[in-house]
Amino acid sequence: MSPLDSDIAHLLAGSMVLLSFLLLYQDRMFALLNVFAFHAFALAGSVAWQAYLQRAPHLFITALIALLFKGVIIPIALRRIVVRLGIHRSIETVVSIGPTMLFGIALVGLSIVVMLPVTQAEGPFVREDLAFALSVLLLGFLMMVTRRNAVSQVIGFMSLENGLVLAASGARGMPLVVEISVGFSVLIAFMVISIFLFRIRERFDTVDLQALDLSRGESS
Amino acid sequence: MSYSDWLIQLAQTALVLGTAPLLSGVTRKIRARLLRRQGASVLQPYLDLLKLIRKEAVIAENASWLFRAAPYLILATTWVAAALVPTFASGLPAGAAADIIVIVALLGTARFLLALAGLDVGTSFGGLGSSREMLFASLAEPAMLMAVFTLSLFAGSTQLSSISAYMLGPGAGVNISLALALVALIIVSIAENARIPVDNPATHLELTMVHEAMILEYSGRHLAVIEAAAAAKLLLYLSLIACVFTPWGTAVAGSGALAYAIGLLAWAVKLAALAFFLVLFETAIAKMRVFRVPEFLGIALMLGLLGTILLFVSRVSR
Numbered sequence: 001m002s003p004l005d006s007d008i009a010h011l012l013a014g015s016m017v018l019l020s021f022l023l024l025y026q027d028r029m030f031a032l033l034n035v036f037a038f039h040a041f042a043l044a045g046s047v048a049w050q051a052y053l054q055r056a057p058h059l060f061i062t063a064l065i066a067l068l069f070k071g072v073i074i075p076i077a078l079r080r081i082v083v084r085l086g087i088h089r090s091i092e093t094v095v096s097i098g099p100t101m102l103f104g105i106a107l108v109g110l111s112i113v114v115m116l117p118v119t120q121a122e123g124p125f126v127r128e129d130l131a132f133a134l135s136v137l138l139l140g141f142l143m144m145v146t147r148r149n150a151v152s153q154v155i156g157f158m159s160l161e162n163g164l165v166l167a168a169s170g171a172r173g174m175p176l177v178v179e180i181s182v183g184f185s186v187l188i189a190f191m192v193i194s195i196f197l198f199r200i201r202e203r204f205d206t207v208d209l210q211a212l213d214l215s216r217g218e219s220s
Numbered sequence: 221m222s223y224s225d226w227l228i229q230l231a232q233t234a235l236v237l238g239t240a241p242l243l244s245g246v247t248r249k250i251r252a253r254l255l256r257r258q259g260a261s262v263l264q265p266y267l268d269l270l271k272l273i274r275k276e277a278v279i280a281e282n283a284s285w286l287f288r289a290a291p292y293l294i295l296a297t298t299w300v301a302a303a304l305v306p307t308f309a310s311g312l313p314a315g316a317a318a319d320i321i322v323i324v325a326l327l328g329t330a331r332f333l334l335a336l337a338g339l340d341v342g343t344s345f346g347g348l349g350s351s352r353e354m355l356f357a358s359l360a361e362p363a364m365l366m367a368v369f370t371l372s373l374f375a376g377s378t379q380l381s382s383i384s385a386y387m388l389g390p391g392a393g394v395n396i397s398l399a400l401a402l403v404a405l406i407i408v409s410i411a412e413n414a415r416i417p418v419d420n421p422a423t424h425l426e427l428t429m430v431h432e433a434m435i436l437e438y439s440g441r442h443l444a445v446i447e448a449a450a451a452a453k454l455l456l457y458l459s460l461i462a463c464v465f466t467p468w469g470t471a472v473a474g475s476g477a478l479a480y481a482i483g484l485l486a487w488a489v490k491l492a493a494l495a496f497f498l499v500l501f502e503t504a505i506a507k508m509r510v511f512r513v514p515e516f517l518g519i520a521l522m523l524g525l526l527g528t529i530l531l532f533v534s535r536v537s538r
Contacts, residue, residue, distance in 0.1 A: 006534075007393040014396035014530045021522065097515055101522050108526070112533055131533055 040070035129170025136163030240451035241265035277440030290337035308483035338434030349433025359517035366524025400527035407520035409457035
C-alpha cells in the first residue's frame with residue numbers, strides 16, 4: 001500500500017469529521033441540508049476508496065447506497081419537508097456555538113484516546129477509520145442533544161448513522177445483507193420521523209421540541 | 221554562511237519593504253477591475269506615501285512620546301518579521317537565526333504597540349479600535365500558533381526554510397491536516413490584514429472599522445510609516461503562505477544567479493496569484509458583523525486544533 005493511498009483514505013475519513021463540525025456550526029436550514037449532503041458524499045467517497053483498497057466489490061454497492069439515499073434522496077425530501085413546514089427562513093437558536101465546538105473537539109479527543117489503544121492489533125486503516133467513525137458518531141449525538149428543531153435532530157441522527165457505516169466499512173466490510181437492511185431501516189426511520197414532524201406541527205404549531213416540555217399529555 | 225548569503229539577505233530585506241506598496245497597489249487594481257472600475261495605477265500607494273511624508277504631521281496636544289515613537293517601532297518590528305520569511309530564496313542566515321514563532325511574536329509586538337498608540341490620545345474611536353483589535357487578536361494568535369504547530373509537527377522543525385524544504389520532499393502528500401492548516405492560516409491572514417469579511421480597509425464608517433479607528437489620529441509622516449507597515453504585513457502573510465504551501469521554484473541559498481532569478485519570478489507569480497484569489501474572495505463576500513468575527517476566528521482556531529489531532533491519529537496508528 002503506497003503512502004498516497006493511505007493519505008487519500010485519511011483525507012476522506014478526516015473530511016467526514018470536519019463536515020460533522022460544519023453541521024454543528026450551521027444554524028440555517030438549507031445550509032444544514034447542503035452540508036449533510038456533502039457529509040454523505042464524503043462517506044460514499046471514503047467507502048468507495050476502501051472498496052478499491054480492499055478489493056471488495058460489494059463495498060462499492062454500499063458506497064452507491066450512501067450516495068443515492070443519503071446524498072440525494074434524503075436531502076431533497078428533507079428540503080421539501082422544510083418548505084412545507086414553512087421553516088426555511090428561520091434561524092435556529094442553538095446553544096451558543098463556541099462551547100459546542102469546544103465540546104465537540106473534546107469528544108474527538110476522547111474517541112481517539114479510547115479507540116487507538118483498544119485496536120492495537122488491527123492495521124492502520126482500521127484503527128484510523130474506527131477512531132474517526134466514533135468521533136462522527138459522538139458528534140451526531142452532540143448535535144441531537146444541542147438542537148431544538150426536530151429537522152436538525154433528524155440530520156444529527158442521519159450523520160450518526162453515516163459514522164456507523166464508516167466504522168463498518170473499515171472493519172473488512174460488513175455483509176451486504178446487513179448493509180442493505182441498515183440502509184432501509186434508516187429510510188423507514190426517516191419516514192416515521194417525518195410523519196411525526198407533521199403530527200407535532202399539527203398539534204403544537206411549531207417543530208421546536210421545547211414546546212413538548214410543557215405538554216403533559218392531558219391537554220384537550 | 222558566506223558574504224554572498226548576507227548580501228542576498230540584505231537584498232531580500234530591502235525587497236520586502238520596497239515591493240509591499242506595489243502589492244497593495246496590485247490588489248486595489250484587481251479589486252477595481254473586478255468591480256468594473258478603471259482603478260488607480262498600481263503605483264498609486266507609492267505616490268500616497270510620498271505625499272504623506274511631505275505633509276506636516278499634526279499631533280494631538282495631549283499625545284505622549286509613545287504616540288510619536290509607536291509608528292517607527294511598528295514599522296521596525298513588522299519589517300524584521302517580513303524579512304525573516306523566505307521570499308525568493310530560502311535558507312538565508314537571518315531565517316536560520318529566527319523561526320516562525322519569532323515571526324508571530326514580532327507581529328504580536330507590533331499589534332500591542334498599535335493598540336497602545338490607539339489608546340494614547342484618549343479619543344473614543346481609538347479606544348474602540350484598540351479593544352476590538354485585542355478581542356480579535358486573542359483568537360487569531362492562538363489560531364495562527366495552532367496552524368504553525370501542525371506544520372512544525374509535519375516537518376519536525378519550526379524553521380520556515382526546513383518546513384518549505386520538507387514540503388518539496390517526498391514526505392508531504394495529500395493530507396487533511398495540511399489542508400486544515402492552510403485554511404486556518406488564510407482565515408488568520410484575512411483577519412490580521414483587516415481585509416473584507418472582518419474589516420474594510422477602505423472605509424471610515426465608525427460602526428465597523430477596527431484598524432482605521434486606531435490610526436485615526438495619525439497624519440503626515442507617521443501615517444505614511446504605519447501605512448507602509450500595513451502593506452509589509454500583507455506581503456508577509458502572502459509570502460508565508462506561498463513559501464509553505466507552494467514552495468516550488470524558490471532558490472536555495474548559495475545557488476547561482478540564475479536560480480535567484482527564477483526564484484524571484486516564481487515569487488512574483490505566486491504573490492500575484494494569491495492577491496488575485498484574496499480579492500476574488502473579498503468581492504464575493506459581504507462584511508461581517510463585528511460580533512460574528514470571533515466566531516469566524518474561532519473556526520480558524522478549531523481547524524488548527526483539529527489538524528493537530530488528526531495528524532496525531534495518523535502518526536500513532538501507523
